[in-house]
Amino acid sequence: MEQWNPMDVAPGQARRVDIGPLCLWIRRTEHEWRLAWAGNEPPAVRWDGAEAQDEPPAHAEWSRWAAPTGEKRIRLVPVLPDRGVVVRPEGSFRISAGVKVRLFVRVPIWVRVLTGDATVLTEVSTVHLSNTWFGEPDAGELAWAVKTDPVFAAAEAPALDHEALCRIDLHHKGVEQLELKRLFLRVGHLRVYRAGARLWTNGVKAVYEGKDKVGSVDYLKSAPSDASGAVKLSDEREPVSGVLVRGSAGLLRSLETERFRWGGA
Amino acid sequence: MFAAIDLPSWVDQDLAMTILRVLVILGLGLPLARGLASLVGRAAVKRLSQQSAMVAKKIVYYASFVLLMMMVLHELGFHLATLLGAAGIVGVALGFASQTSVSNIISGLFLISERSFEVGDIIEVNGTTGVVLSIDLLSAKVRTFDNRVVRIPNETLIKADVINYTHFPIRRLDLEIGVAYKEDIARVEGILREVADRNPLCLDEPEPVFIFKGFGDSALEMKFCVWFMKEDILKVRNSLLREIKERFDVEGVEIPFPHRTIYTGAVTAPFPVKVVEDRSGEESEP
8 A cells, every 4th residue: 555655756767567467668868758558458458467676568658748857756535537437237136125234345446646745747547447337328327337236345355456445335215126246436526535444435325316306415524433543545536415304294305415327227 | 969060061971971970870880789798708708508509609790790781771771660560571582582592591590490410420420520610590500521612401410310429528439340260259259348447448347248240251250339528539430449359369350351262163172283294394494
């Protein structure tokens, strides 16, 4: 986890940082910051140099940024992807009516590279993410596809450098059994925290009312209780207002509450 | 203000004043109309689509223009009521004389209200494909991909089949693929799905569609359809076809070309070759 601490790279020096499958090379010249990365490509062109290499592979081109003289501080910050993610469990996953479940979903992170004065140089995805569409062919939303299995306990999810764990408390208020095929998570509303060797997001509370009914999702403002001693590493991309209104049916609704969409076949 | 101007005696004072007023109306009015239309266009583009903003801008401009013309005619001493009555008669006459133009104008109104395509969409009409630059009073301007502008009369657009390639955010690319008869269809399907899965531009959902079409003349014919964001059409087509070819090469999947077998007489008998003169013993010419 020391990769999230600020580091100094003086002119003429270079650093390599590994975050999950992502290898990031940082080089400082007299007038530039140079970055190259590898390991997050589609499998067809994946760089498989597992051993540490000082130089990036040939296909990883250097990206260059003009840098003020004397600036040597650089900082990596874990952030969540720039679009919503559609989590697609690898197997059939059902939730009975009336049941409250707690799920933990692993979301791949992106790495934001900042200079000492908090200027963002770039953001790099740690893993290869595919486009996916959430909705109907004539209306919907572009998202990233994530194929991970939700688990029922945080301990069941491996603590990986390139993934943040999102705790979802789901109350199934519908009358029929819910087959969870897709879970659309607006990660733009989520922050990243560090707790021990694991990255966390703020918690999510969801209410599912039934098919074709409007449920709700509340993006909480803090890390879940599982992440004891959590330290915030990055803010959400799209902050949501926290004005709360209680409806007559007792459903907690707020401006940060939105329709929670559960995909069907 | 105008009465104060001192004119030579040979100039008709009233006429000069009228012309001056008309010039002032036009001189101030036309730039004002343009400015107002532009202002409305800029304000509308923030709230409405590009197409709607353009329509709003044109409505404001033409309305202002008509208003200016009415003011000019009034200055020139025309009575608007009489003029409008005459305009009805003239309109009928003009209508007969300019049926095509009127038809285009009315078609234009239908096109705008129907919104089957808008400025910025990619459409295909009668074999012409390009980006819609504008939908005007009489015609729509389309910029083709080799950078020509094609003017398509609105009437043609109403009558013809118009394909809008960018109406929806996502599209499907259908690839016709043929493999040799010896290949395992399930294995080929698996390979194709894997290639699409690894291509980041192919949408995971809607899922790719595999259709075994049948037994072709020289290949097992299949269709593989993948979904993508409409702006990625070229990237998806180029990358996917290349990746399928590369993967087929790696996996040893044969993409056959048409074979032709020539028979003479009996269907399965070999092609008869008869040696008419044995010259194998002869020495070759120097």
